[in-house]
Amino acid sequence: MVMRPIFSPDYPFVILGGGYTGSFLYHLAKERGYRTFATSRLPEQNVSFACPEDRLYFDLENPHSWAKIPYPANLIWCFPALPEGMAYSFAKEMHYKQCRLVLLGSTSAYSTGMDTIIDEMARLNLHRPRVISEEGIRVNFGGTVLRLAGLYGPGRNVLDWIRDGRIQNTGRYVNLIHIKDVAEICLAACTQADAGAHYVVSDGTPRQWSAICEFAHQRWDIAIPPPTETSNIGKRLSSNKILSALDYHLKYPDLYSALNALESLPGSPES
Numbered sequence: 001m002v003m004r005p006i007f008s009p010d011y012p013f014v015i016l017g018g019g020y021t022g023s024f025l026y027h028l029a030k031e032r033g034y035r036t037f038a039t040s041r042l043p044e045q046n047v048s049f050a051c052p053e054d055r056l057y058f059d060l061e062n063p064h065s066w067a068k069i070p071y072p073a074n075l076i077w078c079f080p081a082l083p084e085g086m087a088y089s090f091a092k093e094m095h096y097k098q099c100r101l102v103l104l105g106s107t108s109a110y111s112t113g114m115d116t117i118i119d120e121m122a123r124l125n126l127h128r129p130r131v132i133s134e135e136g137i138r139v140n141f142g143g144t145v146l147r148l149a150g151l152y153g154p155g156r157n158v159l160d161w162i163r164d165g166r167i168q169n170t171g172r173y174v175n176l177i178h179i180k181d182v183a184e185i186c187l188a189a190c191t192q193a194d195a196g197a198h199y200v201v202s203d204g205t206p207r208q209w210s211a212i213c214e215f216a217h218q219r220w221d222i223a224i225p226p227p228t229e230t231s232n233i234g235k236r237l238s239s240n241k242i243l244s245a246l247d248y249h250l251k252y253p254d255l256y257s258a259l260n261a262l263e264s265l266p267g268s269p270e271s
Contacts, residue, residue, distance in 0.1 A: 149202035157268070200238060205255065
C-alpha cells in the first residue's frame with residue numbers, strides 16, 4: 001500500500017500550472033493563510049494572478065526546473081500529466097520528497113454512451129495517454145486523481161455558451177461543477193482524500209442540454225438553438241464518493257441558482 005505524506009499546515013501548496021482553475025486555487029489557499037506558489041514555464045505571463053514572490057518557473061520537460069519546487073509540499077497538478085515518461089519521473093521524485101500529489105483529470109476518462117450512472121467503479125478508457133499516465137502515478141506513487149466535470153463560474157458562464165452558439169440543443173447529458181467548489185475540493189483533497197484514490201467531481205446533477213436551453217429561454221429570454229439529433233447520450237455522473245470522503249457540502253449545488261448569480265455580476269447581460 002502506498003503511504004501518503006502526513007499533512008501539515010506548514011507545508012506549502014504548490015499549483016502546477018496556472019489557468020482558470022489555478023487562479024481560483026491560488027486565491028483560496030492564500031485566503032486560508034497557506035503559503036502558496038503558482039508555477040508555469042512562463043510565470044510572469046501565465047500566473048500573473050499570483051504575487052511576484054509566489055511565482056515559480058517550472059517545466060515538466062526540464063528536470064532542472066524541478067528543484068525549484070519546495071518540499072515537502074502539497075502539489076496540485078492542473079495540467080495533463082504528459083508526456084507520460086516525464087510525468088512519471090517527476091511524480092517519483094516528488095513522492096520521495098514526501099510531497100502530496102493531487103492530479104486534476106477529466107471525466108472524459110470514462111466512456112460515453114453508457115445508460116447508467118457513472119461512478120468510480122466505471123471502466124476507464126485506458127487507450128487515452130492522459131488516463132494511462134494518471135493511473136501510473138496514482139497506483140505507484142499514491143497520487144490522488146480528481147476527475148472533473150465541466151467547469152463554470154465567473155468568466156465561464158454557461159449562458160454565454162448558449163448565446164454565442166457554442167452549445168447544441170440536444171438530449172445529450174452534461175455534468176458541471178462550479179469552479180469555487182472545485183477549489184474547495186482540491187484543497188480538502190490534500191488533507192483528507194485517500195492516497196491512491198480517484199474521484200468523480202461534479203455537482204451530482206446531470207442535465208440535458210435541451211433542458212438547460214429551455215430554462216435559459218424561459219428565465220432569461222435567451223434564444224433556443226434549433227434542435228439537433230445526436231446518438232451520443234453523454235454521461236450521468238455521481239459525485240457521492242468525493243462528497244462523502246471529504247464531508248463536503250457543495251456551495252453551488254444548483255446550476256440555475258448559480259447562473260442567476262453569475263448573471264447579476266457587473267458586466268453580465270442581466271446586470
